[in-house]
Amino acid sequence: MLERIIEQTNEYIEKRPKHLRKQFGQFFTSKETAMYMAKMFAIPEKEEIYILDPGAGTGILACALIEELERQGTAAAIHLTCYENDENVIELLRQNLKLIQDEASMAVDVRLYEENYIVRQEKVFNGSTDIEREQKYDLIIANPPYLKLSKNAQEAICMKEICYGAPNMYFLFAAMSICNLKEGSEMVYIIPRSWTSGAYFKKFREYLFSSGVLVQMHLFVSRDKVFDKESVLQETMIIKIRKTTKQPEMIRITSSNANDDYHNIETLEVPYNLVVSGDERYVYLVTNEEELAVLRRVNRLEGTLEKAGAKMKTGLVVDFRNRELLREKETDNAVPLIYAQHIQNGLITFPIQRENEYVIPDKRALIQDNCNYLIVKRFTSKEEKRRLQSGIYLAENYKGYSYISTQNKVNFITGVSEQLSRCMVYGLYVVFNSTLYDKYYRILNGSTQVNSTEINAMPIPDKESIKCMGKELIQAGDLSEEVCDRILEEYV
Template structure:
């Protein structure tokens, strides 16, 4: 097991000692650590669960190692009593991990009152079985609620006359369901009534749990990383940052291993929040998977987590202690607005204009460009294959087309195996002869100047800058999925127009551009 950094917190070190014993020496049995028994229950419940029911509810059960890690993030305090919320409790793994810490004497609470919300009543026997393990502790009381957590919490926060009362919780530990919320659904309308605007059940659970916490109450949740960036999650990020201080972020660097039993291909993080806390430095830890064998912990100032002038309030998860070139270079400080450029999603959605698409260019058509037309070796158009190469140019399609010219393009999607997430290319107008208009398909982002082409040197300079390893590293700090949205590209800081032109002039002179050559040149330019 690798050593932690010198800045690792005592709670993490305690966890490593426990986890090592749990998995390699199997000492935690009997009454001392009851989570081991709950883990057996979890595996049974996961195996027997109806896959369609799990999908409908967005259910994913928490492995014991993750539950332990999450429970260890709570900081002991001087409260005499604890009121714990476990919303979306499943079989009770998270509650059991928290209670085990209390049984071990790490929390000095005289009494723990536990509220477990679980809408799937088929899991209630497992939950009762879990809580039965702690019946010898008379100072623990537990309540299982089968009602819909979102509706119950919203009714209470809205002061609904018929709402069942909820307390001010001192702690919340969550593995909430992951499922999109329809804009016209009962959940979405209920959330809006209490001032919460969000698009997924997991962010709704976190927001409501924060709203139900007492002042300086603590929340630990394992959730998808998708909320860290993107337009749709901006209201949630603003709500979270207004209500709480971020204390700890843990990133699983593998997409598939944290919840491998449930085949979850999602980049997940664990977040520790303190409601109403004063924001200070943030601990950031990483591990490949739920074994935590390669756990590392670093501490970062908050302005590396949320940039001071970032209106989108993106949440970055830096994986290196030192700032990369983009962060520390004073010349990379301009917004796209500052340099007079715009980035947009490619306007041609092919299935909506299917009747106008043509396999090959011909009379009355405009070139149509897909990501597949671009590669490291250059642009290949037209290209034989499954995708069309042209679109009819007529009164129905002209509004979706751009004037032929130099443009910088960035693919919107990349596979998780690719080395770089940000992949930029340049449109060379000479490739299309005298075609006055071109079509850019929806899976590409396009940099333009008021819907017009760019200067050649500017287009190449922009593409080279975006293709640097430094930009890709910076991008991955706030983007945890394979999609590169125009909003993300607007958030990045850029060199000035003049510097981008210098980069472009250099790039055009090169007989070939390799990743090493691009990175070496950019580093020279910024030192």
């Protein structure tokens, strides 16, 4: 059955280009991924099993799960509920569901709702209907839409309790599915990795971990071919969630190169509290013993930027919104505007004769005091060696200015109640330019963006240790990664 559904899906993909499917956030699961997801379930020993596929597409995942149930041979009857509201794919889905009903070895009862899954389930999620009378499911499997919504979208309003700003459809689906699960039952989702950290997904993580636990995460070493015949930029992962408040001692983390069809899978059993950690309930994405050692080493530290009297903030100037204030060259009242390109060999080099290096300080919100900072890139490419890239800015090198500014594609670390000392800035550079912390941040954050919320919560050495590291770096006169590693080794 699955082979035939995959063939028909590929024909559909050829006829309907990606830019049209992208309007619905529609990416189809490969055969190998669907089969692997189906195998992740702990199938309950019941004669009747209730399955939900809330974003059914062409029926690939539902079919893979039913074929897995056939192999295990425990259920005599399946009750399958599917949601799909893309009218372009509905007819193919109907054909494929009929194929499943006709050819499955057990009885399959199918309900297809040609409706918006989130909107239909709103009253269930918000408790404004008799939740006990609503159907709950033994198994939920999904590849939800990857689609950013406006904060005023109907789906966002339906689930406003877990939204922060403009949400993505995928985590609304995941939260609704947790609500739809029977107690003790499981869901398996393939989703982007972005939900695991940051303020944007905090409410979702709070909801997830108040209702369920992570049983397994599957991470991809390569993002290629996670979705067959698709070009997907998101870093994806597969998660298995069990609806229970009983936290397990360990979590299983598996990983593979997505090109190898899941034949060479690495497996780690990791303490649950090490993976799901901290007040923010971040989820750390470790794939091997080396990364596990990094996580243990850093997370035992008790310092933070806040405790050290510092804070990371996002650069102030968004170019396209303030074009009238930007200047190519220095004028009488213009101040330096620091870009990521000014980070060179561990220092801020200014000017470098790039366009718009100065800004007129007409808006107080766009300028900051000329004092000591550590400037950190907000964005890096996947191909770059380091995720954390920083440069030391010392006010003493730019005495002609009372103020400066920072472009929105950099972050800056500043003192909270007083200016950071020279030693503090150099000490923070040791931390941010080290191999250890670059690896740590990659484990914490699966994207290429460096978020201030995560950095401010990140464990670091205490303030006095940072000062001492800074003094050593100044004396060394060498800002290389190797020297930073050697200095940090003494303190962490």
